[in-house]
Amino acid sequence: MANNHSTKVDPPSSRSMDTESILRQQKHLISLNNNIRQDTAGRSGSVLNPNPVSTGLRLSREEDEYNSSVTSSSESMRAVLPVITSLGDNLKVEIDRQKEEVDRYIKIQEEKISKGVMELNQRHMVHFLSSVEKGVVKKLHEKEIEMDNINRKNKELTERIKHVSAEVQSWHSRAKYNESVVNFLNNSLQQVMARGSVYGKEGYGDSEEDDTASFTNSKRLKFVDGSGDSVLTKKQINCRVCNVKEVSVILLPCRHLCLCKDCEVSIHECPLCRITKTTSIQVFMS
Numbered sequence: 001m002a003n004n005h006s007t008k009v010d011p012p013s014s015r016s017m018d019t020e021s022i023l024r025q026q027k028h029l030i031s032l033n034n035n036i037r038q039d040t041a042g043r044s045g046s047v048l049n050p051n052p053v054s055t056g057l058r059l060s061r062e063e064d065e066y067n068s069s070v071t072s073s074s075e076s077m078r079a080v081l082p083v084i085t086s087l088g089d090n091l092k093v094e095i096d097r098q099k100e101e102v103d104r105y106i107k108i109q110e111e112k113i114s115k116g117v118m119e120l121n122q123r124h125m126v127h128f129l130s131s132v133e134k135g136v137v138k139k140l141h142e143k144e145i146e147m148d149n150i151n152r153k154n155k156e157l158t159e160r161i162k163h164v165s166a167e168v169q170s171w172h173s174r175a176k177y178n179e180s181v182v183n184f185l186n187n188s189l190q191q192v193m194a195r196g197s198v199y200g201k202e203g204y205g206d207s208e209e210d211d212t213a214s215f216t217n218s219k220r221l222k223f224v225d226g227s228g229d230s231v232l233t234k235k236q237i238n239c240r241v242c243n244v245k246e247v248s249v250i251l252l253p254c255r256h257l258c259l260c261k262d263c264e265v266s267i268h269e270c271p272l273c274r275i276t277k278t279t280s281i282q283v284f285m286s
Contacts, residue, residue, distance in 0.1 A: 181281060188255050239263050240271040250281045257283070 237257075239245050245260035254275040259267060261282060269276050 185250075185281070188250075241267060248282055250283060251275075251277050252279045252281065 237247050239247055239260040240258040241263040242260060245262065247257050247259060248261050249259045249264040250257045251259065251264075251270045254270045254273050256270050256272050258270065258272050259280075264280050264282075267277065
């Protein structure tokens, strides 16, 4: 860069020629100054000489030589002065140019260093942010997995709670149903017992319905679900359909105990009163 700027100021050939000319002029000035000093020393010696030969003529000649040398020196100085001034100007311009180049080089280097430091800081920041991002993404992924597990467990617990609630409701409904059946059976048995006592006074076996009612007053009945017991005694009565197996099913709503378990499946109405069967209750005789 410095060489390029220097060629813009002065070509190499012209600058070397000016330098040689200036050196020659400086040598000439030095020789003139030496001659002047020698002439001055000679005059001093001639003044101190105790045996002068031709004082007036010598003095005149020396004065002419001195004036001539001074004149020549002055002319040489006037001829050299522009060259020296030009050389000084060129040196000043060259020095200023070199200074500008140095300043520009320093500025460029400072900019490069600043840019390098900035890029280094940016790379460090990018690396740091990348590391932080990877850590955050990893933590978020772990939290997502944890939340999925929690949601899955909550869903399982919710389903289990629903299932348990349904079971509780089912058992509660079944308990209420069994309670109502027990109450119904108790009432029915009380009515049968009351009717049985009346039939016992009037005579047993007047009709099939009376026989069935009397029988329910004389046997021990137990509900299938074990909801309650009542005590009655009488001989075994066979099924009104097959006439083989012992009766074990009470038909509702007529409340007749007249069928066995096997025949009750295919019967839709009571064989005694012909009322349509809505439901049935199985009992055990003991």
